[in-house]
Amino acid sequence: MAAVDRAAGLADCDPPLTGVFSEQLFRGQCALVTGGGTGIGFATARLLFHLGASVMIAARREVVLAEACATLEAERTAASGQIGFTTVDIRSSEAVSALVEETVGRFGPIRLLVQNSGGQFVSDAASMSVKGFNSVVQLNLVSTFRVARAVFDACMSDGRGGAIVAMSLDVDNGMPGMAHSAAARAGINNLVKTLSIEWAASGVRVNAVAPGIIYSESAFSHYGDAAEDLLSALLPAIPAKRLGTPEEVAGVVAFLLSPAASYVTGSTVAIGGGSHLVRKPLLPMDEPCASQPYGRLPRKARL
Ligand SMILES: CCCCCCCCCCC/C=C/C(=O)SCCNC(=O)CCNC(=O)[C@H](O)C(C)(C)COP(=O)(O)OP(=O)(O)OC[C@H]1O[C@@H](n2cnc3c(N)ncnc32)[C@H](O)[C@@H]1OP(=O)(O)O
Numbered sequence: 001m002a003a004v005d006r007a008a009g010l011a012d013c014d015p016p017l018t019g020v021f022s023e024q025l026f027r028g029q030c031a032l033v034t035g036g037g038t039g040i041g042f043a044t045a046r047l048l049f050h051l052g053a054s055v056m057i058a059a060r061r062e063v064v065l066a067e068a069c070a071t072l073e074a075e076r077t078a079a080s081g082q083i084g085f086t087t088v089d090i091r092s093s094e095a096v097s098a099l100v101e102e103t104v105g106r107f108g109p110i111r112l113l114v115q116n117s118g119g120q121f122v123s124d125a126a127s128m129s130v131k132g133f134n135s136v137v138q139l140n141l142v143s144t145f146r147v148a149r150a151v152f153d154a155c156m157s158d159g160r161g162g163a164i165v166a167m168s169l170d171v172d173n174g175m176p177g178m179a180h181s182a183a184a185r186a187g188i189n190n191l192v193k194t195l196s197i198e199w200a201a202s203g204v205r206v207n208a209v210a211p212g213i214i215y216s217e218s219a220f221s222h223y224g225d226a227a228e229d230l231l232s233a234l235l236p237a238i239p240a241k242r243l244g245t246p247e248e249v250a251g252v253v254a255f256l257l258s259p260a261a262s263y264v265t266g267s268t269v270a271i272g273g274g275s276h277l278v279r280k281p282l283l284p285m286d287e288p289c290a291s292q293p294y295g296r297l298p299r300k301a302r303l
């Protein structure tokens with residue numbers, strides 16, 4: 001896949017990107033990374049771990065999390081922190097409460113939160129049921145609030161502070177084929193603004209990152225055979241003319257969590273090789289016409 005090949009080699013340093021930060025940056029701090037077993041979440045957990053944090057990764061698939069932990073344990077250096085995993089479905093308040101309790105019990109109060117878990121399916125809006133729209137909003141927007149609230153209440157509201165990074169998307173120009181996710185992520189972009197104001201008095205910074213198209217096997221596997229065609233059509237609209245890597249997102253997340261960003265809050269940082277500056281929707285559509293300016297995706301493309 002040519003688009004993927006262009007991204008290869010960018011994360012060859014091992015462990016990735018630690019060289020640009022002090023290895024003591026997060027020494028002893030407890031970090032929770034949801035979705036930390038794969039893709040962007042794994043790259044972020046990996047970087048925080050190698051920068052000294054005690055990192056809990058959490059998602060639904062235990063076997064994936066266990067494998068991720070084993071990989072990190074095998075990479076351990078003198079500078080590395082601790083790593084642990086537990087399962088969670090972030091759509092459940094009870095499960096999220098249990099996750100926070102377990103993380104605090106194991107590694108102490110959570111100071112760094114990366115609310116990375118999320119996703120969606122591709123469908124044009126005309127084929128999308130309200131139930132499907134709602135399930136994606138629940139997963140991405142409502143569950144981001146749920147996780148942030150649970151961590152704030154338990155660990156960050158006491159004035160000792162913390163830093164939160166949520167996962168958004170490049171949605172400035174809308175997102176044909178992903179109306180649900182784009183609306184949810186636009187909600188996240190606004191949510192971090194309000195939370196950053198309300199929680200500033202507790203010393204908590206709240207930011208988001210908005211990745212463009214980031215290649216990882218786990219992410220692409222959700223799009224099946226459609227991925228290659230979609231990507232071929234998408235690539236010309238990316239000024240950098242390549243996809244991003246999970247490590248390129250992890251570096252920005254680590255910066256936002258770090259004291260280097262101590263005066264940054266309420267921001268959403270685009271990580272898309274300039275794609276957020278291109279004034280056209282990110283997803284490719286059929287040939288536009290006057291009566292139907294954005295064309296159509298195949299109806300209800302179940303990928
Ligand atoms: C990076 C890939 C490149 C390929 C090119 C694409 C370009 C896009 C660029 C954007 C970049 C973004 C990338 C990523 O986000 S990577 C992460 C990818 N991971 C995922 O997306 C997986 C996450 N998905 C899920 O967890 C679930 O699908 C979801 C939460 C979204 C739904 O789960 P839920 O359990 O709530 O769903 P149900 O099965 O109960 O269904 C509820 C209703 O939802 C509708 N639905 C569900 N799935 C589909 C589908 N595949 N297609 C259409 N509709 C769907 C449906 O209405 C369900 O109701 P019914 O069962 O009654 O029909």
Ligand SMILES: NC(=O)C1=CN([C@@H]2O[C@H](COP(=O)(O)OP(=O)(O)OC[C@H]3O[C@@H](n4cnc5c(N)ncnc54)[C@H](OP(=O)(O)O)[C@@H]3O)[C@@H](O)[C@H]2O)C=CC1
Pocket residue numbers: 034035036037038039040041058059060061062064088089090091116117118119120139167168169170210211212213214215216218219
């Ligand atoms: N790749 C890309 O181009 C882009 C990705 N993003 C967003 O970045 C984030 C990471 O994506 P990426 O690494 O690419 O893809 P992945 O599919 O690798 O990551 C998604 C992660 O979310 C976890 N997850 C999904 N649903 C739940 C749930 N209900 N409860 C707990 N965990 C859940 C998954 O684990 P499990 O299935 O085991 O629960 C998985 O680890 C997502 O929010 C994604 O939408 C945003 C912009 C672009």
